[in-house]
Amino acid sequence: MVKDTEYYDVLGISPDASASDIKKAYRKKAMLTHPDKNPNDPEAAKKFQEVGEAYQVLSDPDLRSRYDEFGKDQALPEEGFADPSEMFTEMFGGENFKDWIGELSMLKDLTETAEVLQVDGNGNGEAAADGAADSTDLQHKADSEKSNKLTKEQREQLVQLREKKRAEKLQRVEELSKKLDARLSKLILAMKDEAAFQKFITELDKEIDDLKMESFGLELLHVIGKVYHVKANAYLRSKKTFGLTRIVSSLREKGSTAKSAWNILSTALDAQNTMEEMAKAQEKGEEWDDYQRAEFERKMTGKFVATAWVSSKFEVQGVLREVCDQILQDKSVPSKERSLKAQALLIMSNEFLKAERSEEDAEEARVFEELMYEATTKPKKR
Numbered sequence: 001m002v003k004d005t006e007y008y009d010v011l012g013i014s015p016d017a018s019a020s021d022i023k024k025a026y027r028k029k030a031m032l033t034h035p036d037k038n039p040n041d042p043e044a045a046k047k048f049q050e051v052g053e054a055y056q057v058l059s060d061p062d063l064r065s066r067y068d069e070f071g072k073d074q075a076l077p078e079e080g081f082a083d084p085s086e087m088f089t090e091m092f093g094g095e096n097f098k099d100w101i102g103e104l105s106m107l108k109d110l111t112e113t114a115e116v117l118q119v120d121g122n123g124n125g126e127a128a129a130d131g132a133a134d135s136t137d138l139q140h141k142a143d144s145e146k147s148n149k150l151t152k153e154q155r156e157q158l159v160q161l162r163e164k165k166r167a168e169k170l171q172r173v174e175e176l177s178k179k180l181d182a183r184l185s186k187l188i189l190a191m192k193d194e195a196a197f198q199k200f201i202t203e204l205d206k207e208i209d210d211l212k213m214e215s216f217g218l219e220l221l222h223v224i225g226k227v228y229h230v231k232a233n234a235y236l237r238s239k240k241t242f243g244l245t246r247i248v249s250s251l252r253e254k255g256s257t258a259k260s261a262w263n264i265l266s267t268a269l270d271a272q273n274t275m276e277e278m279a280k281a282q283e284k285g286e287e288w289d290d291y292q293r294a295e296f297e298r299k300m301t302g303k304f305v306a307t308a309w310v311s312s313k314f315e316v317q318g319v320l321r322e323v324c325d326q327i328l329q330d331k332s333v334p335s336k337e338r339s340l341k342a343q344a345l346l347i348m349s350n351e352f353l354k355a356e357r358s359e360e361d362a363e364e365a366r367v368f369e370e371l372m373y374e375a376t377t378k379p380k381k382r
Contacts, residue, residue, distance in 0.1 A: 002068040007054035015068065019059065026055035027215060034304075096214055099179050100224055101316050102172040109165055113158070173319060177326040184327070187344040201351065208355050216309060218357055223316055225352025231324035232345035239339060 002008075002015045011017075011025040029051045038044035057063045057075050067075035150158070190196040212218045324345070328338055 004067065004071040006072065007058055007067060010050050010054040011058070017058075022055065022058050026051065026059070030055075096211055097217070097220055100176075100211075101220065102176050102319060104312050104315060105165070105168065105172075113161065169319070173322045173326060176319065176323045180323055181327050181341070183348070184341045184344045187347065188340050191344070201347075204348065204351050208351060212355050212357055218355060219309075219313075220316065221352045221355045223313055224320060225349045225355075227317055227320040227324065228345050228349035229353065231321065231328065232342040232349060235328045235342040236339065236346075239335070 005015055008015050008017065011022065011029055013021055013025045017025070030048070033044060033047040033051050035041075035044040035048055041047075056077060057067050057072075060077075063075045063077065187197075187200055190200040208221060212221055214220075328342055328345075330338065333341075
C-alpha cells in the first residue's frame with residue numbers, strides 16, 4: 001500500500017509498475033504533453049513538467065521508495081527537479097549515448113530560436129525557418145527580405161545565438177574526439193594480442209547490447225556504424241589513390257547531406273499537412289468521437305517523432321563526421337598511426353552495424369519507433 005498515487009496517476013500506471021513500465025509510460029506521456037505539440041494549450045508546459053517530475057521520482061529506486069512510504073514531500077531530489085526538456089532528450093538514446101554522440105541539441109536550439117523570435121511578439125513562420133536553419137547548419141545567411149522582418153534586437157540575438165551554438169558544437173566535437181581516440185588507441189593496443197582483442201570486442205558488444213534497448217537505440221547504433229565505416233574506408237582508400245577517394249567521398253557526403261535536409265523538410269511538411277486536415281475538418285463542423293480524436297493524436301505524435309528523428313539523425317551524422325575528420329586528418333599524428341586508427345574504426349563500425357534486436361527486445365524498446373512508423377507508413381492500396 002502506497003501513501004500517495006499522484007505520480008503514478010500522472011503517468012497512467014499502477015503502483016506496482018515495473019521500471020520498464022515506468023519508462024514506457026513516461027515516453028508516451030512526454031510525447032502527448034510536450035509544449036511543441038500543444039501550442040494552443042496554456043497548461044501544456046505545466047503538464048509536461050508534471051510528467052517529468054513524476055518520472056524523475058519513480059525512475060529512481062530510492063526516491064520511489066521514499067515516495068511510496070512518505071509521499072511527495074519526502075521524495076524531492078537533492079539537486080532539485082531536472083529541466084523536463086532535458087529529460088525529453090531520452091527519446092533518442094538518452095544519457096547512455098552521450099559518450100558516442102554527445103548531447104542532442106537541435107530541439108533545444110529550435111526552442112531558443114523561437115524564444116528570440118518572440119521578443120516583440122511578431123515572430124512569424126518565415127523567420128522561424130531561418131532560425132531553425134541556422135541551428136542545423138543548413139543555411140548560414142538569412143534571406144535579406146526575411147531579415148528585414150526582424151527587429152534589430154532580434155537580429156543581434158540570433159547572431160549571438162548562432163555563435164554560441166558554433167562554440168558548443170566545437171566543444172562537443174572536441175570532447176567526442178578525445179573519447180573516441182582513447183577507445184581507438186585501446187583497440188589498437190589490443191589488436192597485438194588475440195585474447196586482449198577478444199576481450200575488447202566482448203566489452204564493446206556488451207555496451208552495444210545495452211545501447212540497442214534505448215529508444216531509437218538500434219537506429220542510432222547503425223547511424224554511428226555507418227559514419228565510422230564510410231570515414232574509415234575513405235581514409236584508407238585515399239592512401240592508395242593519392243587523395244582521389246577522399247574527394248569522391250566528400251562529394252557523396254554533400255549529396256547525403258542534401259538528401260537528409262530534404263527528408264527533414266518533407267517530414268515536417270507531412271506533419272503540417274496533417275494538422276491542416278484537422279483544421280479543415282473542424283471548419284466544416286465535423287465532430288469527432290473519442291476514438292477518432294485518439295487516433296488523430298496518436299498519428300500526430302508519430303509525425304512529431306518522425307520530424308524530431310530525421311532532424312536528430314542529421315545532427316548526429318554531421319557531428320560524427322567532424323569527429324572522424326579530427327582524428328583521421330590530424331597532421332600532427334604520423335600517417336601510419338592514423339591508418340591504424342582507421343582500421344580500428346572499421347572494426348568498431350562493423351560491431352555497430354551488425355547490432356540487432358530479438359523479437360522480445362523489439363517489443364520492449366520500440367515505443368517511439370512504432371508511433372513514427374505507423375504515422376509515416378502509407379497504407380497499402382487494395
